[in-house]
Amino acid sequence: MPHNTGTAAVVSSSKFFPDKEEKAIRSTAIFAQPLIPYEPLDVSSGADTLKYSETARNPVVKTALDIIINGALQLRGNVLAVNDYETNPAFEDIDNTIIKMISSQIERLDYVDWETVQRSLLYNAMVFGFAVAEKNFDKRGLIYRIKEIKTKPSFNFEIYVNEFDEIESLNYFEATQQQFLDPRKFVVSPFPVLKEGNYYGVSELQSIRHDVKVLELLERNRVEGVSSLMVKPIIHKYINTGRGSGDTEDALDAVSKFNEASVIQLPADRNEAGAFEPADILEVLPNRSEPDVIEGMAEIIIQHEKKINRALGIPDDMGLSTTTNGSLAKAQVESNVFNLKLLECQQWLENTINNQIFPDMVKYNFKYLPDEYRLPQWKYAHPDDDINVQKMEYIKGLIESGIIAADEPFIREQLNLPSLASEDIDGIDNNI
Numbered sequence: 001m002p003h004n005t006g007t008a009a010v011v012s013s014s015k016f017f018p019d020k021e022e023k024a025i026r027s028t029a030i031f032a033q034p035l036i037p038y039e040p041l042d043v044s045s046g047a048d049t050l051k052y053s054e055t056a057r058n059p060v061v062k063t064a065l066d067i068i069i070n071g072a073l074q075l076r077g078n079v080l081a082v083n084d085y086e087t088n089p090a091f092e093d094i095d096n097t098i099i100k101m102i103s104s105q106i107e108r109l110d111y112v113d114w115e116t117v118q119r120s121l122l123y124n125a126m127v128f129g130f131a132v133a134e135k136n137f138d139k140r141g142l143i144y145r146i147k148e149i150k151t152k153p154s155f156n157f158e159i160y161v162n163e164f165d166e167i168e169s170l171n172y173f174e175a176t177q178q179q180f181l182d183p184r185k186f187v188v189s190p191f192p193v194l195k196e197g198n199y200y201g202v203s204e205l206q207s208i209r210h211d212v213k214v215l216e217l218l219e220r221n222r223v224e225g226v227s228s229l230m231v232k233p234i235i236h237k238y239i240n241t242g243r244g245s246g247d248t249e250d251a252l253d254a255v256s257k258f259n260e261a262s263v264i265q266l267p268a269d270r271n272e273a274g275a276f277e278p279a280d281i282l283e284v285l286p287n288r289s290e291p292d293v294i295e296g297m298a299e300i301i302i303q304h305e306k307k308i309n310r311a312l313g314i315p316d317d318m319g320l321s322t323t324t325n326g327s328l329a330k331a332q333v334e335s336n337v338f339n340l341k342l343l344e345c346q347q348w349l350e351n352t353i354n355n356q357i358f359p360d361m362v363k364y365n366f367k368y369l370p371d372e373y374r375l376p377q378w379k380y381a382h383p384d385d386d387i388n389v390q391k392m393e394y395i396k397g398l399i400e401s402g403i404i405a406a407d408e409p410f411i412r413e414q415l416n417l418p419s420l421a422s423e424d425i426d427g428i429d430n431n432i
Contacts, residue, residue, distance in 0.1 A: 049128055049129070049154065049155040049200075049203075050155040051209070052127050052128055052129075052155075052203050052205050052206075052209070053127065053128075053155070055127075055205045055208070055209045055212050056127045056205060058212050058215070058216070060212070060215065060305050060308050060309070061205065061208070061212060061308065061312070064308070064309050064312040064313075064314045065123065065126060065127070065204075065312070067314060068126070068312065068313060068314070068341060068342065068345060069119055069122050069123060069126075069345070071338070071342045072122065072342045072345040072346050072349070072380070073115065073118060073119060073122075073380075085099050085376040085377060085378060085379060086376065086377040086379045087099070087376050088373075088374060091370070091373055094366075094369070094373065095376050098362055098366065098375065098376055099376050101143075101361070101362075101365065102358060102361055102362070102376070105145055105146050105361060106146075108145075109146070109147070109148060109149060110147050110148050111147075111148035111149065111150050112149075112150075117133070117149045117151070118349055118353075120133075120151040121133060121151055121187070121189070121349065121352060122345055122348070122349055124151055124153075124154050125189060125190075125191035125201065125348065126191060126203070126204040126205075126345070127154075127203060127204070127205060128154035128155060128201075128203055129154070129190065129191055129200050129201035129202050129203035129206070130154055130159075130188065130189060130190040130191060130199060130200055130201040131151065131154060131187065131188075131189050131191070131352070132151070132152045132153075132154055132157050132170070132186055132187065132188055133149050133150060133151045133152060133186065133187040134148070134149070134150045134152060134185060134186055134187075135148075135149055135185055135186065135187065135357070135360060136148040136149075136150070137360075137364065143365055144361075144364035144365055146357075146360070146361050149187070149357065152172075152186075156172055156173050156174060157170055157171065157172055157173075158170070158171040158173070159171075159188065159199045159200065161197055161199065165196075165197030167183040167188060167199060168183070169181065169182070169183060170182075170183050170186060170188070187352060187356045187357060188356075189348070189351075189352040189356060190202075191203075191204070191348055192344055192348055193348075193351075204312060207311050208308050208311045208312065211304065211307060211308055211311070212308060214304065215301065215304045215305065215308065218297060218300060218301050218304065219301060221297070222294060222297045222298065222301065225294045225297065233284075233285040234255060234282055234283070234284055234285070235282070235283040235285065236251070236252070236255050236280060236281075236282055237280065237281040237282075237283070238251075238279070238280060247279075250266075251266050251279075251280055254266050255280075255282065266279070266280050312341075313337070313338065313340075313341030313344075314338065314341075315334030315335075315337055315338055316334070346380040349380070350377070350378055350379060350380065353378045354375070354377050354378055358375055358376075358378065359375060362375055395411055
């Protein structure tokens with residue numbers, strides 16, 4: 001539905017001026033402008049898809065994307081002991097050999113490091129709706145090694161599929177040149193999932209692009225409103241209309257500098273007696289903007305920022321200090337919502353890596369694997385994993401091996417357990 005009706009005068013008079021309704025309505029005129037027309041994008045057009053990068057540069061959007069991407073990747077570092085791979089016990093020896101080979105290769109990428117590859121893939125997917133990366137291999141002795149995984153600007157690609165919804169070719173545009181590329185050499189991964197052959201996916205910014213433009217309009221008008229508080233309008237009246245054009249220009253120039261100087265000097269005329277008499281009258285009017293309206297606009301902007309954050313999966317008050325009340329239940333709900341967003345991003349990365357990167361690394365080096373064999377799967381420590389259980393297993397192993405004692409204070413800290421009174425500590429032994 002088009003969103004091009006009405007104006008942007010959105011201050012509520014009943015909220016900010018319960019006893020000054022007329023004043024509020026008059027004051028909102030400073031930022032009353034036509035709303036920005038809703039502009040749907042053609043995701044199959046590189047020029048249109050490129051516009052998402054403009055939205056991604058907005059400070060609110062950039063911060064939200066950074067929080068999500070960092071959260072999805074950094075969770076792995078918050079676990080004491082976790083295997084990056086999910087293996088099959090029946091093929092333990094093969095798994096260990098392949099995991100060693102994959103680990104060795106991703107630790108020695110030439111172009112960028114492995115974490116940057118993951119970060120770039122997820123960023124492009126969230127911003128543009130799909131990620132594209134080139135896979136380059138070379139041969140070291142008898143081993144085929146993945147040399148580079150280079151993410152490419154998604155907006156430079158057009159994707160062609162066959163009747164079975166399989167990618168047939170990639171059309172790559174750069175400046176005035178275009179090339180048809182073999183898709184087997186590339187990672188092409190739509191976000192959040194491939195649906196009905198739509199390899200362009202769905203950009204996370206699609207639903208907020210219009211809201212971001214409105215937010216920028218509100219912020220611009222707030223700055224203009226604040227500026228107007230510093231300037232008092234002046235009415236300049238001529239008393240003597242018979243003076244020369246030069247004097248008139250001098251008077252106008254002096255009046256225009258009224259807000260820049262504490263003293264201004266205007267041309268004056270003499271009467272028949274030779275005394276100076278006024279030739280101009282200056283009337284200084286009140287400020288053109290009400291301070292309360294500017295404060296109201298600030299509140300509207302905060303609410304609009306929260307709306308954008310919610311659309312991206314960020315809870316209302318994460319990273320903000322405007323909330324004056326709260327509860328453990330509210331915090332838990334917001335944490336759960338945010339964790340679901342992180343989980344979605346992690347699952348997308350896992351599917352992309354396990355289906356489009358690791359298989360090529362293995363098939364060139366292990367040509368005779370059993371038919372029922374399944375490659376080791378790259379796995380993240382998901383936000384819904386019980387990290388304390390993993391910590392307990394890790395700590396138990398340290399105690400059983402004699403590396404630490406069971407009454408070490410840091411153990412209770414790590415497991416978020418209350419501290420024991422000194423008389424209770426004596427009852428603890430190392431038999432777990």
